[in-house]
Amino acid sequence: MIEVKNVSKKYGDFEAIKDISFKIDEGEIVGFLGPNGAGKSTTMNMITGFIEPTSGKIIVNGFDIDRKAKKAKKEIGYMPENVPLYNDLTVKEFISYMADLKLIKRKEKKAEVERVLNAVGVKDVQNKLIKNISRGYKQRVSLAGALVGNPKILILDEPTVGLDPKQVTEIRELIRSLKEKHTVILSSHILSEVSQMCNKVIIINKGEIIKIGNPEEIENQTNETNIISVVVEDEENKFENVIKTVNSIKTVKFIENKENSKSYEIECNVNDDIRKQLFKECAKEDITIIEMKKKESSLEDAFLKLTEKDEEGGKK
């Protein structure tokens, strides 16, 4: 569906994108992850044909974005960062203009505009000037602009930035509902968002791809240890001794002392689950376990690890 082949982008001497390649298949929801300034928007702007790569090739649904620009661009709906909109137009006028720009036939235009207005739920503000609607609605209108003409590919640059939590959930729902009909690429620096919505993640840092895979894979791969948090009632301070009898524990961290209970974080090897053993040992010593939980590894951790690793590598 989308093929990015050895693409680089230079601004003078500064290399914003360094020789990246990846493939996106039909029906995938792909998350572009990276810290600010990593090159997410630049990459998206290149896929949409807004800017040209310094070298490399981008093929969109079989069409070269550079040579067959018109055909390639017809396949893409783009929601740029910071939701640029024409403030002097009403919502409906804007969508109708987008339909004109996207070569929608006159006969189909009216129905298509209606469809899109309904799909993103902005029908009730359709006759308001865009400058007078709220940020959440603007985001929807921008998404509507991308949806006009039912393009196969949707490229959404930071679709939830600047929204309040309720609006964020709404927009996410909306995007999730699109996955049946479209291939979606979205960028974000909010990791939970990506791990919730995407089935493929591309982590990018300083213009380079450092990992491609599905979210669980990436989480597991970077996960080197298991962390178990325990809260115990231990009046005689025997817990520390108990722990010594359990094998494969790497470190034990005392977290806090709360009324009668103490909490610890225990780090052990990734393949060992010590919970059972710990439970038995504690029972022997008459220590009450109030809470015991394996900490879920998150994409957040994976991301931090990967970008930090990259940083260290860069320093060397």
Next chain:
Amino acid sequence: MFAVLKKELKSYFLTPIGYVFIGLFIAVVSFVFYSYTFSQHYINFEYVLWDSIMILTFITPVITMRMFAEEKKNGTDQLLMTSPRSIVSIVLGKFFAAAVVILITIAITFVYFGILKYFGSPSLVVALVAVLGFFLLAMSYISFGMFISSITENQIIAAIVPIVFFLLLGYFSQSNGIFELLSLVNMFQKFPLGIIALKEVVGYISFSLLFILLTIIVLQRRKSVK
């Protein structure tokens, strides 16, 4: 092209821009008309037009300053440039939208010809030739203004540079020599006499084409430098 043309034209009249331009021009024409016809008893539409064109230097930037500068500043150029429309059709759409504003202005101005016709017998042909010259001159101003608007995202700069440029052209063209040929205003002189001079027509059209082309090149180039 028509998609962009239609939207741009709408924008001119949804915002005060179109009204400001037309209003200012008609105000000047009315003043000149009054002083020629009522004070000096001339029945001559061409002269009214001739004396009114100086104001174009100052008011065409009202139309052209926002053309591309505003799009770039607001980021809406991302919507335009990632649509399947070509850069050529976008530029021409914007250019012809401004041309339509000029045509509307001309249509309103022509009311004064009607008034003269009612009371006297001015020549329609000469008046039309003068209008043609006026239109060509305005197109040249617009193409230059559009070009400046495409290289900046600051609308103030996009307005001031063309004004200064045309004032300088006017200033230098007062001296003899090569600069004389440069003045767009000087090139207008034969039209009110009822003469369609090839040199002037070609001059205006080439000037407009040159800056339309340069605008296209600027936008094309920006894709690779941006």
